[in-house]
Amino acid sequence: MGTDRYAYCSPLRRMDPLGKGFVSLLASVVCLCCGMAAVGLFTMLLMGGLTILWGGQKLRTFGHFMKIPLAFLAIGSLTMVVQAYPPESALLVGIPVGDMLWGVDRAGLWEGASMFCRALGVVASMYFLALTTPVVDLTQGLRRLHVPALMVELMELIYRFIFTLTDGADRIRVAQKSRLGYGSARRSIDDVGVLASMVFLRAWRQGDRVYAALESRGYTGALTTLARDYESGKPCFWAAAGVCAAQLGIFALERWLL
């Protein structure tokens, strides 16, 4: 599902998830803290390059996932950029609405563009982790970081059940559609409602069955699993240092030029 099926095919899959998490986190934090357009764009290119060349993903896959948050980014940036100005202000684009002039001036546009580029950089950094590390490895990493066992177990169980429930929901939807479901807006709401409630009922009853199965196999309250042996995460720490140095270099260059 989503990024996970690509992460399972990545050559970096066997590498220590904490190392990959460190690269992602450091690149995100530096990009956020610098807050400049050039650093954001550079981080996106660098982390995109790492995901594609080192993480073994296709450019098309990376591009597809980069498009997902664009909707919110575009709406957020536009809302930020468009402001009300007094009449006769010098704007790049503007239309009068009532007594005010609504539009975009140079400073606002630059600020919006900076935020947009910074966001792209952070999104690309996050995708490096998501497209190279399956969730099961991430939860093992969380266990090593001493996140409470109950939380990690809940995450593992939820992750496992998501696939079971999605599969059931898909089959119900096909059955509904083959019986002329989803014909109108009103019908759609009814059908989605029935679908959601049936999925809930199945989830609840399946939960009961899973618990009975676990109990009959000696379940005492803890789901202990063996951690996989990972390759050393040392290359990730070198990569993180390189990415961070390059980001800071671009930051200094942008400050010097502007």
Next chain:
Amino acid sequence: MNHNSVPRWARTGAMAAALLGVLLQPASAMHIAEGQLPPTWCILWGLVSVPFVVVGFFSIKKRVDLAPRAKILLAMCGAFAFVLSALKIPSITGSCSHPTGVGLGAVLFGPTATAVLGLIVLIFQALLLGHGGLTTLGANVFSMAVAGPLVSWAVYQLLKKAKVSPTVGVFCAAALGDLFTYVVTSVQMGVVHGGIAKFLTVFALTQIPLSIAEGLLTVVVFNVLVKYSENELHELAVL
């Protein structure tokens, strides 16, 4: 700039097109994406959310210690919340949206468990689907797993005490919880980037049709659950 050169019909058309564009926001628009909040605000919203998640965690721990079966059932509920957010519901504006599950989650599992389940679901949505983000996790948890569910739960309990029919109670809880989620998202964005009213207009006002759609959906789900699984609802202390 000479604005009089632009005909009135063109200006009206442009405004209408812009408004329509805003109304047709896709579903992921409710999550604050990576990089949209500065580091200080990311940390601040994270800190604000932590107490709610901690309280939720201990309430779940207590339930699990009393009955280990609760862990499996809560995990199923978390997975259900994730699957629910992937379903498509038609909006009155003609576009499609996804339910937030804020109202249903709060009514079924209570606001404390919803905070923890919401946190996990939001992490999965960020990593697997690219909705939201890890740096903005604190802000998203606060709007979608804390504030919205709290409002939904409070509205539902209040209307239940006032002996209002459960259908009306569930509708109001889901619609208001959904709307409040957007209001909080607008405030989170507006406080940082200036113009809370502007963000409220774009993110909250335009979401009223979606909130109504989600309210109706939640009523349908609730009615089916009452019909077929009253025992489970009693177990969850909903009825």
